[in-house]
Amino acid sequence: MAGLAFRQASVLEQREVRPGVFVLRVGGEFRAKPGQFFILRAWELYPFLGRPMSVFDLSQDSLSFAYAVRGEGTRAISRLRPGDKLWLLGPLGNGWTRAEGRVALVGGGIGLAPLLFTAKVFGPPLDIFLGFREEPFLLEEFPPFARVHVASERGGPPGVFPGLVSEMFEPHGHAAVYACGPQAMLEALYQKCRRVGVPLYVSLEERLACGIGACLGCTIFTKKGPARLCREGPVFLADEVFHGA
Amino acid sequence: MEPDLSVSLRKLRLPLPVMPAAGTFGFGEEYAALYELSSSLGALVTKTLTLRPRLGNPQPRLWETPCGLLNSIGLENPGLSAFVEEIFPRLLQFRLPIVVSVYGENVEEYGELARRVPREAAGLELNLSCPNVPGKPPVLSAEEIFSRVAAAREAWPGELWAKISPEGEWLSAAQAAEEAGADVVVATNTFRGMALDLERRAPVFSQPCGRPLRPGHQTPLSSHRVRALPGSAHSCNRLRWDQKRQGCPGVHPRWRPRRAGGNRQFLRSLGHPPHPPGNAGLAEKRRLKRA
Numbered sequence: 001m002a003g004l005a006f007r008q009a010s011v012l013e014q015r016e017v018r019p020g021v022f023v024l025r026v027g028g029e030f031r032a033k034p035g036q037f038f039i040l041r042a043w044e045l046y047p048f049l050g051r052p053m054s055v056f057d058l059s060q061d062s063l064s065f066a067y068a069v070r071g072e073g074t075r076a077i078s079r080l081r082p083g084d085k086l087w088l089l090g091p092l093g094n095g096w097t098r099a100e101g102r103v104a105l106v107g108g109g110i111g112l113a114p115l116l117f118t119a120k121v122f123g124p125p126l127d128i129f130l131g132f133r134e135e136p137f138l139l140e141e142f143p144p145f146a147r148v149h150v151a152s153e154r155g156g157p158p159g160v161f162p163g164l165v166s167e168m169f170e171p172h173g174h175a176a177v178y179a180c181g182p183q184a185m186l187e188a189l190y191q192k193c194r195r196v197g198v199p200l201y202v203s204l205e206e207r208l209a210c211g212i213g214a215c216l217g218c219t220i221f222t223k224k225g226p227a228r229l230c231r232e233g234p235v236f237l238a239d240e241v242f243h244g245a
Numbered sequence: 246m247e248p249d250l251s252v253s254l255r256k257l258r259l260p261l262p263v264m265p266a267a268g269t270f271g272f273g274e275e276y277a278a279l280y281e282l283s284s285s286l287g288a289l290v291t292k293t294l295t296l297r298p299r300l301g302n303p304q305p306r307l308w309e310t311p312c313g314l315l316n317s318i319g320l321e322n323p324g325l326s327a328f329v330e331e332i333f334p335r336l337l338q339f340r341l342p343i344v345v346s347v348y349g350e351n352v353e354e355y356g357e358l359a360r361r362v363p364r365e366a367a368g369l370e371l372n373l374s375c376p377n378v379p380g381k382p383p384v385l386s387a388e389e390i391f392s393r394v395a396a397a398r399e400a401w402p403g404e405l406w407a408k409i410s411p412e413g414e415w416l417s418a419a420q421a422a423e424e425a426g427a428d429v430v431v432a433t434n435t436f437r438g439m440a441l442d443l444e445r446r447a448p449v450f451s452q453p454c455g456r457p458l459r460p461g462h463q464t465p466l467s468s469h470r471v472r473a474l475p476g477s478a479h480s481c482n483r484l485r486w487d488q489k490r491q492g493c494p495g496v497h498p499r500w501r502p503r504r505a506g507g508n509r510q511f512l513r514s515l516g517h518p519p520h521p522p523g524n525a526g527l528a529e530k531r532r533l534k535r536a
Contacts, residue, residue: 005279
């Protein structure tokens with residue numbers, strides 16, 4: 001964490017990829033590991049806290065975040081336009097480390113946010129499984145080497161699995177599974193992975209305040225003891241945080 | 246020439262008039278990665294420690310409000326023994342006065358904590374007002390404050406602080422702490438508040454705490470908009486020492502480090518975005534609503 005500080009950056013691009021879902025690209029040279037996140041602050045006093053967002057994509061001169069508007073903070077971020085300034089603190093958290101062999105990345109809804117950068121850094125062989133409640137989004141961003149399997153609760157054209165991504169996904173044949181999304185999806189994936197002995201790494205979500213491990217606002221209880229989501233997480237081995245059925 | 250910003254508390258001289266409130270800053274090690282602590286703080290006040298390790302409260306622990314943050318951490322800490330053996334030696338490298346904050350469940354625990362805190366610590370803060378401990382009231386009576394401070398005073402020869410609640414008979418509490426031998430009264434711990442989840446028709450925080458309105462659902466609010474205690478400047482004059490009027494900068498909501506070069510400059514030096522003073526938060530909220 002040496003040299004960590006809030007850093008000002010300029011917005012290069014803001015795209016609304018579907019109603020309420022945005023991709024924000026900011027300029028600058030950044031470093032991050034897959035699964036790490038930044039805290040974004042585009043205001044001075046209100047809202048009180050910055051907003052944590054995982055790295056969607058990273059290039060030599062820009063950093064992107066994919067996010068859904070959920071409250072006043074994300075709404076304020078969605079109103080940023082090219083040239084506007086914001087502050088970033090990061091990269092924060094532990095991130096994912098690739099296992100040897102074929103791996104699977106599983107995302108639910110906006111939980112796909114950390115998976116694009118992860119796929120690019122991990123490289124083949126990997127499979128991607130994405131689940132959506134309604135219309136899928138951001139599929140075109142994923143690299144061609146990744147086989148993207150899509151599920152939608154609303155159904156869709158041929159090739160789209162009508163149902164939950166946790167119903168579509170089978171962990172057989174994967175050395176490890178990396179997942180981000182709603183808690184129910186993660187727990188369902190855990191039950192499947194546990195049965196066949198495939199390790200599942202989950203990226204969890206809690207309300208964060210300081211982002212650096214000082215305030216203990218994001219502590220969760222793992223089988224190894226209390227763990228701060230922003231320091232020891234947000235990625236955990238599912239065996240440590242979920243209980244078997 | 247560097248201006249002299251040092252301030253004196255009763256026995257302790259701080260090189261700068263700024264220090265974190267206990268619990269907001271961990272043990273300082275995380276923030277040491279963001280900036281040089283010795284040139285930014287007058288003292289380091291640790292996370293509150295208890296005799297035995299505490300896991301703290303389950304999630305959710307935080308709830309953002311338009312004017313601050315409700316928290317329900319529940320005194321998560323590794324316990325005094327682990328602190329003394331592993332953490333405290335590392336803190337000495339910061340070359341800062343270290344004030345150790347402690348919480349006891351009863352009078353005897355305060356005495357034992359005071360005996361076991363390393364004598365190299367610059368001060369001992371008694372947390373007499375944690376609003377987040379299940380089954381324990383955040384507001385102690387003057388008699389309870391007196392007995393706890395007196396037990397610690399007997400065992401701790403150095404600078405002794407008493408951190409009191411802003412609720413209840415806080416002036417009596419401060420006077421009791423003073424009579425029992427506290428050098429400084431820290432005004433104050435957080436105010437309690439409540440967040441309601443309208444969809445679930447239930448309070449957000451489920452963990453019982455202190456002295457609730459309905460069992461279990463008030464949690465403390467940390468805010469830059471909470472005003473000073475009513476009449477505090479006047480009332481504090483009834484205490485004996487000038488130092489007490491200073492409050493504790495880290496927890497004093499009205500304190501503005503203007504004499505230290507202005508709030509904005511200070512926050513920038515910590516690597517934070519510049520926060521405008523005054524009502525900028527509200528103005529920003531109105532602007533957002535209009536947009």
